[in-house]
Amino acid sequence: MGLFDTLRFGARALSIKSMSTASREAIESRQHRRLEHLLRHAKEHSPYLAEKYAGIDCDDFQLSDLPTSNKQEVMEHFDDWLTVDDVTQSEVEEFLEDQGNLGKLFKDKYVLGHTSGSSGQALLLVKSPLDFELLFALQAARGHAESLDLKELLVRFTEPVRLAAVTLKPGFYPSGSAFQYMPESVRQFIEVLQLSLNDENLGAQLAEFKPTHLTTYASILHELARDIEAGELDLGGQLEQVVNISEKLLAGPRERYKKLFDAPIFDDYGMGECLFLTAACQTTGGMHVNADWAIVEVVDDDNQPVPDGQPGTKVLITNLVNRIQPFIRYEVNDIVVMASEPCECASNMPLIARIDGRSSEMLYALEDGQPEPLHPSVVEQAVGHSGVAREYQIVQEEPGKLHIRIEPLEASVDLDEVRAAMAEQLEDNGTRGLEYTIETVDRLQPEEDGSKFQRIICKVDPQ
Numbered sequence: 001m002g003l004f005d006t007l008r009f010g011a012r013a014l015s016i017k018s019m020s021t022a023s024r025e026a027i028e029s030r031q032h033r034r035l036e037h038l039l040r041h042a043k044e045h046s047p048y049l050a051e052k053y054a055g056i057d058c059d060d061f062q063l064s065d066l067p068t069s070n071k072q073e074v075m076e077h078f079d080d081w082l083t084v085d086d087v088t089q090s091e092v093e094e095f096l097e098d099q100g101n102l103g104k105l106f107k108d109k110y111v112l113g114h115t116s117g118s119s120g121q122a123l124l125l126v127k128s129p130l131d132f133e134l135l136f137a138l139q140a141a142r143g144h145a146e147s148l149d150l151k152e153l154l155v156r157f158t159e160p161v162r163l164a165a166v167t168l169k170p171g172f173y174p175s176g177s178a179f180q181y182m183p184e185s186v187r188q189f190i191e192v193l194q195l196s197l198n199d200e201n202l203g204a205q206l207a208e209f210k211p212t213h214l215t216t217y218a219s220i221l222h223e224l225a226r227d228i229e230a231g232e233l234d235l236g237g238q239l240e241q242v243v244n245i246s247e248k249l250l251a252g253p254r255e256r257y258k259k260l261f262d263a264p265i266f267d268d269y270g271m272g273e274c275l276f277l278t279a280a281c282q283t284t285g286g287m288h289v290n291a292d293w294a295i296v297e298v299v300d301d302d303n304q305p306v307p308d309g310q311p312g313t314k315v316l317i318t319n320l321v322n323r324i325q326p327f328i329r330y331e332v333n334d335i336v337v338m339a340s341e342p343c344e345c346a347s348n349m350p351l352i353a354r355i356d357g358r359s360s361e362m363l364y365a366l367e368d369g370q371p372e373p374l375h376p377s378v379v380e381q382a383v384g385h386s387g388v389a390r391e392y393q394i395v396q397e398e399p400g401k402l403h404i405r406i407e408p409l410e411a412s413v414d415l416d417e418v419r420a421a422m423a424e425q426l427e428d429n430g431t432r433g434l435e436y437t438i439e440t441v442d443r444l445q446p447e448e449d450g451s452k453f454q455r456i457i458c459k460v461d462p463q
Helices: 003-019 024-045 047-052 071-076 089-097 129-142 150-158 174-181 202-209 218-229 251-260 377-383 415-429
Strands: 111-114 124-127 161-167 190-196 213-217 241-245 265-268 278-280 287-289 294-299 314-319 330-332 334-338 351-358 363-367 370-374 389-398 401-408 435-440 456-458
Touching: 003 024, 003 129, 024 047, 089 111, 089 124, 111 129, 111 174, 124 129, 129 174, 129 278, 161 174, 161 202, 161 218, 174 190, 190 202, 202 218, 213 218, 218 241, 218 251, 218 389, 251 265, 251 389, 265 278, 287 294, 294 334, 314 334, 363 389, 363 456, 377 389, 377 401, 377 415, 415 435
Parallel strands: 161 190, 161 213, 213 241, 241 265, 389 456, 401 435
Antiparallel strands: 111 124, 278 287, 287 351, 294 314, 314 330, 334 351, 363 370, 389 401
């Protein structure tokens, strides 16, 4: 490890940058070639996947020929799913129980982690350190406001990016652990300060660091913004960009924070199964799929493709890099909308226009005395898109009744206007049988235990 590895990382980042402007045909060709290699490796080295894909000819198949997979299936067959024979589920669980192992390699060669489990059972993850070199190379090449070229690379070699990554708490969950496994080859270009929301003197540490880049959650951006608004925090005026991860930032605070932080704010869509799934589009505010390294399929309940511009009920994710724990057409219950028009920027990678939450996050109206599913986006159209809310929260304890809490972005909110917008949205959606109360609160924030902020709290069992 040394200068050679640092230069190799820089050269790789430049190569990755150039691929984003390749033709769609070239991108799809490289994607399919990597899928072929992944599939062949999975069949040869995973006992379970050898059986799952037994009827697939690795030299002659379409993506749609491959069966889907899901978290429950991976966990039920964990040991036989892996393509290595020196890792077992019990060993992974034991390793992850010790927080002192954070940042360490298991058996000196594997990165272990788990998903947050916010949608139910946590998924255990097994990766190679090389996955993280690719993650940071993709971010350097495609995820920054400054376009990467040789000149910019040389500048960063002598003046590294100062990246502050503020997460909810330390841990083995994806966004909390990724920076713990940053390869040494990357550190010449990126100086990282990793903090947690509940760290003592969080603001003072950020002010001293003077970040050029900030990566964090929407709920933490709210905390930092409140401190800046109160005159209690000065980040140094050197921010070049802010990247929001894991949580949705509403339109009102997004526009306000661009001015407050004096930097553009981008979104990044990823997950433990594929951290490097997208890179922010600097032109549209959407997210480009890193389609040479991953595949996103927006589908309906029957796994049939949904037209661009329309929301699906889930996505199928294929990680073309992880050969230790293959994820091929892996179901994730996110509601994603692909852009229906070509992107205005130079990238030819597919563009995600927006993410509307999770299909598992449902509210319930009452229709003829029976619970009728209602997606929270209907409420967000009235509350979140009005620009009046910094944050909101919906609590439902019985079908047909909602309680909506709003933290105002400004000093106050005209609740009559919000109620009128709610009534209009519900009428447009054809929703009846729904009563709601709305109140303003001083602050909405994550729980003190470090868990994510819950925008939707539904205690209704539709059965």
